[in-house]
Amino acid sequence: MEEKQKAAAVVGAGSWGTALAMVLADNGLGVRLWSHNEEQVKEINQFHTNKKYLPGIDLPELIVGYASLSDALANIKHVILAVPTKAIREVIRKIQAVVTSPIMITHVSKGIEPDTLMRISEIIKEEMPEELLDAVVVLSGPSHAEEVSLRHPTTVAVTSENMEAAEEIQDLFINHNFRVYTNSDVIGVEIGGALKNIIALAVGITDGLGYGDNAKAALMTRGLAEIARLGTKMGANPLTFSGLAGIGDLIVTCTSVHSRNWRAGNLLGKGKTLEEVLDSMGMVVEGVRTTKAAYQLAEKYEVKMPITRVLYDVLFNGKNAKDGVEVLMGRSKTHEMEDLVNILDERNI
Numbered sequence: 001m002e003e004k005q006k007a008a009a010v011v012g013a014g015s016w017g018t019a020l021a022m023v024l025a026d027n028g029l030g031v032r033l034w035s036h037n038e039e040q041v042k043e044i045n046q047f048h049t050n051k052k053y054l055p056g057i058d059l060p061e062l063i064v065g066y067a068s069l070s071d072a073l074a075n076i077k078h079v080i081l082a083v084p085t086k087a088i089r090e091v092i093r094k095i096q097a098v099v100t101s102p103i104m105i106t107h108v109s110k111g112i113e114p115d116t117l118m119r120i121s122e123i124i125k126e127e128m129p130e131e132l133l134d135a136v137v138v139l140s141g142p143s144h145a146e147e148v149s150l151r152h153p154t155t156v157a158v159t160s161e162n163m164e165a166a167e168e169i170q171d172l173f174i175n176h177n178f179r180v181y182t183n184s185d186v187i188g189v190e191i192g193g194a195l196k197n198i199i200a201l202a203v204g205i206t207d208g209l210g211y212g213d214n215a216k217a218a219l220m221t222r223g224l225a226e227i228a229r230l231g232t233k234m235g236a237n238p239l240t241f242s243g244l245a246g247i248g249d250l251i252v253t254c255t256s257v258h259s260r261n262w263r264a265g266n267l268l269g270k271g272k273t274l275e276e277v278l279d280s281m282g283m284v285v286e287g288v289r290t291t292k293a294a295y296q297l298a299e300k301y302e303v304k305m306p307i308t309r310v311l312y313d314v315l316f317n318g319k320n321a322k323d324g325v326e327v328l329m330g331r332s333k334t335h336e337m338e339d340l341v342n343i344l345d346e347r348n349i
């Protein structure tokens with residue numbers, strides 16, 4: 001039975017929200033799992049499953065499905081926000097309309113809003129009245145829901161402008177299967193988590209084209225270089241990109257069969273259109289919108305992001321994927337580290 005002081009709410013019952021609800025339930029918390037889909041709520045409460053998003057997994061009984069957001073959030077301090085980036089604003093507006101006392105929001109989504117170029121923590125702070133927001137925490141890192149739900153060893157990082165809040169969330173989630181580190185670099189953690197999806201799409205494409213591991217390693221390494229260049233120019237700590245939210249998440253997303261971004265890229269590389277691919281996925285492929293946002297960020301911050309630019313042309317301007325690889329391989333010769341070193345010099349790091 002849920003005790004009021006030992007409960008948390010997870011908003012969004014997709015694969016990640018449900019897997020994280022399981023971690024919290026394993027830690028003894030009553031978890032209110034909100035979904036906008038009433039049928040799914042019934043399934044969670046009647047059968048303790050969420051078959052569409054985590055097939056074959058039995059959910060702990062401490063997880064209770066809620067169709068009413070105000071009931072789910074009543075007397076709750078900890079809210080875990082687990083919807084795709086494009087739904088964040090809409091859902092935050094719904095949350096702020098029903099909460100009456102301050103909440104701590106932990107967001108676990110990986111994206112950047114195109115056009116506004118805002119990170120998710122910035123959107124949350126813009127939409128939530130200050131008096132209702134205790135703190136915003138970000139949880140990110142190499143963590144496929146499918147493996148977390150099987151209680152396989154997983155590591156993530158949490159960050160916040162309020163490090164006491166980040167430590168509170170570390171305590172809430174950490175257990176023997178799910179190890180949580182703190183990191184004080186909010187920009188780096190959010191940029192690393194969002195932009196690795198672009199590179200996973202690109203790796204999926206080259207795998208789909210039949211290129212091998214050399215191409216994969218090249219995209220991952222040079223992809224991390226361009227993520228680090230942009231992130232550092234935006235104010236991130238460059239070391240964050242060698243951590244869980246940087247290289248860690250890049251590795252898992254570019255190499256795992258679970259990755260929706262890699263799978264979508266793979267289908268594109270095999271000749272499917274973007275529309276066909278997105279229709280067939282049934283789950284969010286964050287990297288597509290993030291490619292647009294990162295392309296705009298590269299323009300704004302005047303940072304070289306060749307992989308992002310080529311992927312943008314493949315996704316949105318009809319460029320042939322093989323020609324895109326030609327463009328990347330045919331660029332004028334350059335130094336491996338010089339651009340990042342120049343950015344570090346500009347920032348006196």
Ligand SMILES: NC(=O)C1=CN([C@@H]2O[C@H](COP(=O)(O)OP(=O)(O)OC[C@H]3O[C@@H](n4cnc5c(N)ncnc54)[C@H](OP(=O)(O)O)[C@@H]3O)[C@@H](O)[C@H]2O)C=CC1
Pocket residue numbers: 012013014015016017035036037053082083084085087090091108109110111143144145146282283284286
């Ligand atoms: N899956 C994973 O392993 C991981 C995912 N993430 C990140 O977590 C975020 C969520 O991803 P994930 O759970 O995988 O996505 P899924 O596609 O698995 O699920 C998304 C969930 O959000 C719901 N949703 C979509 N739009 C709205 C809306 N407007 N209002 C309310 N609910 C909505 C969906 O409902 P419906 O069923 O009706 O579509 C679904 O329940 C993404 O940013 C992703 O990058 C981060 C780490 C790991």
Ligand SMILES: O=C(CO)COP(=O)(O)O
Pocket residue numbers: 110141142143144197200249252253258259260261262284285286
């Ligand atoms: O972020 C993830 C793993 O850390 C999930 O990646 P996908 O969205 O590509 O499945």
